[in-house]
Amino acid sequence: MKNVFPASTAMESADFLCFILFLLVSLPLIMIPPEHYRKPFLFTAFTSTITAFSIFFWSLARAKGGGPFINESVEQITGVPAAKGTYLVWYVNMSAEADEKGDLLWYLISDGSDCCRCEYLLDQNW
Helix, strand or coil, rough: CCEEEEECCCCCHHHHHHHHHHHHHHHHHHCHHHHHHHHHHHHHHHHHHHHHHHHHHHHHHHHCCCCCCHCCCHHHHHHCCCCCCCCHHHHHHHHCCCCCCHHHHHHHHHHHHHHHHHCCCHHCCC
16 A cells, blocks of 8 residues: 655554544444443453463473473572572562563552542542
């Protein structure tokens, strides 16, 4: 497809056409009341779960196992003793928080519910 937009624009003609097609498909879906979303969401949740586990088991079979970290002791490979007990919990927590800086997903998981306490968004003390 020939690009009709100038080079200074951040998109090409194909990008714009895809955006218009996306709008034409998604705008009628806005008219569906939310109480009718349950069946499509259940179908999507069921099929995506089956697909994810299928791909996981296929990749394990294709790789002939989970690798040395699963089949052998981690201490034999790395020379570092494996964490146990409360140390393991703290290491998992630290690894989750290592990506916390600027990560909206971790914010929503950890304390995103604090945003729901206020009646209006502007009532919150940021």
